[in-house]
Amino acid sequence: MKWNGKMGLGIALIAVGGLFLLSKLGLPTGNLLHAIIPAAMVLLGWYGIKHGRSTIGWIVLTIGLIGLIGMLSGWIAVLLPIALIWAGWSLLKSRSKAY
Numbered sequence: 001m002k003w004n005g006k007m008g009l010g011i012a013l014i015a016v017g018g019l020f021l022l023s024k025l026g027l028p029t030g031n032l033l034h035a036i037i038p039a040a041m042v043l044l045g046w047y048g049i050k051h052g053r054s055t056i057g058w059i060v061l062t063i064g065l066i067g068l069i070g071m072l073s074g075w076i077a078v079l080l081p082i083a084l085i086w087a088g089w090s091l092l093k094s095r096s097k098a099y
Helices: 005-024 032-050 054-071 073-098
Strands: none
Touching: 005 032, 032 054, 054 073
């Protein structure tokens, strides 16, 4: 079986439909359903940029990224201070070796 765009779209539709069905049956799907639309927008924006539709591609990609960043804000709130502490520690550690 050869991989093409229709095959990828078919697999994506089956996966999304399966997630919706699991959600309606009461099985836990977490925030995965809420991440599908922003992730799809990022992918569609990237596809548009790669295929010559750069203006609309950048708009769709940016909106999708804003949606994903909004969903990941809890993780960003934890990872940003850790990154700042690590960067400061690295600066102090490299400065102490210079003396």
